Amino acid sequence: MRITMLNKHYPPHLGGIEHHVRDLAEALVERGHAVRAIVANEAPDTVTETHGGVEVVRLGRAFNVSSAPVAFGLARALREEERRADLLHLHSPYPWGELEWLRAAPALPSVLTYHSDIVRQRVLLAGYAPFLRRVLARVGRIIVSSPQMVEHSAFLSPVAEKCRVVPFGIDPGEFADPSLQSEAEAIRARHERPVVLFVGRLIYYKGVDVLVRAMARVDADLVIVGSGPLEAKVRSLASATGVGPRLTILPPLPRKELVAQYLAADVFCLPSVARSEAFGLVQLEAMAAGTPVVSTALPTGVPFVNEHGVSGLVVPPGDADALAEALRTLVADDGLRARLGVQAQERVRAEFTREMMVERTLAVYHEVSEAV
Incomplete structure (x- = not known):
């Protein structure tokens, strides 16, 4: 054809x-x-x-x-x-x-x-x-x-x-490359705390400001991979909320380096706040890496991808308190993270x-x- x-x-x-x-x-x-x-x-x-x-x-x-x-x-x-x-x-x-x-x-x-x-x-x-x-x-x-x-x-x-x-x-095999495990381990070694990862553009509907406010109450490091017009505001908010010392912002990365970030993270977060986030493909990438997801209950495909209690947790959009609670729950519970991570990989292979x-x-x- x-x-x-x-x-x-x-x-x-x-x-x-x-x-x-x-x-x-x-x-x-x-x-x-x-x-x-x-x-x-x-x-x-x-x-x-x-x-x-x-x-x-x-x-x-x-x-x-x-x-x-x-x-x-x-x-x-x-x-x-x-x-x-x-x-x-x-x-x-x-x-x-x-x-x-x-x-x-x-x-x-x-x-x-x-x-x-x-x-x-x-x-x-x-x-x-x-x-x-x-x-x-x-x-x-x-x-x-x-x-x-x-x-x-x-x-x-x-x-x-x-x-x-x-x-x-997506191709889940991309996230099973054994050569990337050592790079993921090197990334983990640079962090003394668990790592919460966000990947995406720094624009209004991604809700990164909500994530930063939530992270003020989560004992973990925040890694952001992406750029956009709100980067200066994100850095300023992180400084004002005490998150600054735990924040790393990286520019868009080459594919293998990005996959290593997914593999290294303990939790992936997609805190989007508007229907402009119609699906959230980055959720699939995190799930394929075995990383549980915290996302929002938008009236779009976002909670369709990340099924609550199966591949991660889903919270109301724009609710920093609920987001902080979900992140704290996963950061503190190794067994829950492992179970959701395995189920997330299975969900990708079965449906996506x-x-x-x-x-x-x-x-x-x-x-x-x-x-x-």
Whole structure:
């Protein structure tokens, strides 16, 4: 099958959606499918590259509207895909891409992965909502990462009959590399206390401020891997709450170094506070490393991934007291951490592997192709 994917960006651009698009595209290539990705470049010129067997067309970016890149010529590129592709796979939200898809109206079976609602950008949403509904009505099938997305999204519930749940997946074997154990042990040796790990961008909906306030009452070190506009505020809050001496902030790490951090941690925390956190793929990575997770009960896929009492603990979003209590519980109980860690690994292998994600995605592709 010849598949064309449409998204805002493609790695090395950082972002959970971008990494998912790459992982899915490369896995499809490994299965013998031909995959192209049409995305926006970071620069005004258009370039075509090949990464992991995926042909990546980066259209020249003219400017951004909020965080959405505007790349002129996208509608023309999509029309040209009629002679190149068997199926078009859109990744949403990408307002410019979806508007250009509507304008181009390519005669191809179409699938859209709905990654998350737009939550904070209310002005953008007011203009985006009418044609997003048109997009959702026109595409053949809609992929969501959890049942909660359909249940709680005002955009998806009216088109629930065409939604298909395909959880994101990872390669658990990546976390069983024995060569990384010594690096993980070296990381542990640098800490006198247990380690609570956070991985992600330092932006509002990640709730890192709530985590810092909670850590003021947890006898453990906090390691943050990530960067973002709130880093200075996180450091200031850590200093004000007494967490500063126990805080380490590392920039985004190469893959093997990041895996070693997951293996070294005693607890992983995803303290997100808004529906913008639609799934929390980093939870799967921690679980694959055998590290129990503390996350929040958002009306999204976050608690769908981290099942309370199975792979970790789930607390109300924005509640620093409840978060501190959950972290203290796990930090103090070696047996509970070990049990949840083993169950977390089993849960990943049973429900969230990359192979399962690809099989389920291909099933949706075949369904929409046969329906045309």
